Amino acid sequence: MAELLMKAKLTFMIVVGGVLQGLGMSLFLFPHDIPTGGAAGIAVLLHYLFQIPHGFSVWAVNVSMLFTALKWLEMRTFTGTLASITVTSVSVLIFDAVFPDITSNLWLDLASGAVLLGLGIGLLYKYKISNGGFGALALMISIYRSGNPGTILLIMNCIIFMVTASIIDWGIVIQALICQVISTRVIDFIYNIRLTSLPYLTPMYRHKK
Numbered sequence: 579m580a581e582l583l584m585k586a587k588l589t590f591m592i593v594v595g596g597v598l599q600g601l602g603m604s605l606f607l608f609p610h611d612i613p614t615g616g617a618a619g620i621a622v623l624l625h626y627l628f629q630i631p632h633g634f635s636v637w638a639v640n641v642s643m644l645f646t647a648l649k650w651l652e653m654r655t656f657t658g659t660l661a662s663i664t665v666t667s668v669s670v671l672i673f674d675a676v677f678p679d680i681t682s683n684l685w686l687d688l689a690s691g692a693v694l695l696g697l698g699i700g701l702l703y704k705y706k707i708s709n710g711g712f713g714a715l716a717l718m719i720s721i722y723r724s725g726n727p728g729t730i731l732l733i734m735n736c737i738i739f740m741v742t743a744s745i746i747d748w749g750i751v752i753q754a755l756i757c758q759v760i761s762t763r764v765i766d767f768i769y770n771i772r773l774t775s776l777p778y779l780t781p782m783y784r785h786k787k
Contacts, residue, residue: 592658615734621636640711655707666709735754
């Protein structure tokens with residue numbers, strides 16, 4: 579019974595975290611072509627070049643990266659991350675369809691989207707679930723190096739920002755960096771809050787042989 583309750587709690591956190599991410603991306607960040615880093619940054623680029631829906635790109639890029647890292651992940655980590663990717667991507671598709679082209683003030687949208695993004699990722703990290711391909715790598719490094727995953731994710735995302743901005747517009751670099759600074763603070767804050775843990779989830783990476 580206790581294990582069933584823990585699994586139900588984990589499922590709830592995956593849904594909440596994924597929906598918060600999707601909300602921040604779809605309503606506040608993607609309309610301004612602000613890359614959130616990693617797969618989402620690539621999704622912004624693909625939408626700009628080929629008009630591919632953000633939700634499909636986010637899912638495809640993340641899942642392909644996740645399968646590449648499968649041999650380093652326990653199956654529970656893999657399935658949890660796959661679930662969070664799917665929830666986020668479906669949320670983006672739904673919010674894009676229900677609230678098309680809703681944009682207001684750039685900087686207000688930037689702040690709102692960054693906070694929602696950080697809340698969603700922070701909740702997932704708190705329960706040892708990655709938010710995607712780049713997130714899986716950041717979480718893995720944080721576990722082995724005892725660092726904050728949000729800070730690690732920021733460094734990796736900066737690389738994506740430079741590539742995306744060089745094709746779309748160099749002006750989005752500043753916006754993307756501000757978004758990452760805000761979301762990183764939120765991620766680390768949520769990650770370090772003392773909450774009831776799920777002991778059977780830690781650790782969830784295969785040991786080196």
